[in-house]
Amino acid sequence: VTVLARTGAEADAAATLIANAVDLPGNPAIKRISAHELSPDSDLGSRLVTQGVGTLALGEVARALDNGLAVAEDFRRRGLIAGSALFLGGEIRISGSVALAAPNETSREEVAHA
Numbered sequence: 486v487t488v489l490a491r492t493g494a495e496a497d498a499a500a501t502l503i504a505n506a507v508d509l510p511g512n513p514a515i516k517r518i519s520a521h522e523l524s525p526d527s528d529l530g531s532r533l534v535t536q537g538v539g540t541l542a543l544g545e546v547a548r549a550l551d552n553g554l555a556v557a558e559d560f561r562r563r564g565l566i567a568g569s570a571l572f573l574g575g576e577i578r579i580s581g582s583v584a585l586a587a588p589n590e591t592s593r594e595e596v597a598h599a
Contacts, residue, residue, distance in 0.1 A: 502556060502560075513539075519533060
């Protein structure tokens with residue numbers, strides 16, 4: 486997840502929350518461990534973080550990305566972020582007023598209005 490926001494701290498916080506929503510709870514292909522196992526000084530403490538992702542079905546990838554996109558769109562509508570890009574399993578979701586050309590799309594020129 487990549488987020489554009491007013492400050493780095495806002496982008497970091499939003500990216501964490503959006504990435505947490507790109508989730509498939511209980512899916513056996515997703516390996517989770519507590520954050521402090523990866524990094525003892527993590528500010529996430531004992532919260533579970535993703536350590537690895539096995540093979541996911543296309544429908545699962547789409548569902549996870551759509552869950553994250555819903556959070557990103559909510560943040561964007563509320564003015565908390567300017568835009569975001571979510572990536573999982575070769576799929577992409579973009580949120581924001583300026584669309585980025587995805588690898589499977591032809592490039593196009595767009596104008597952003599403030």
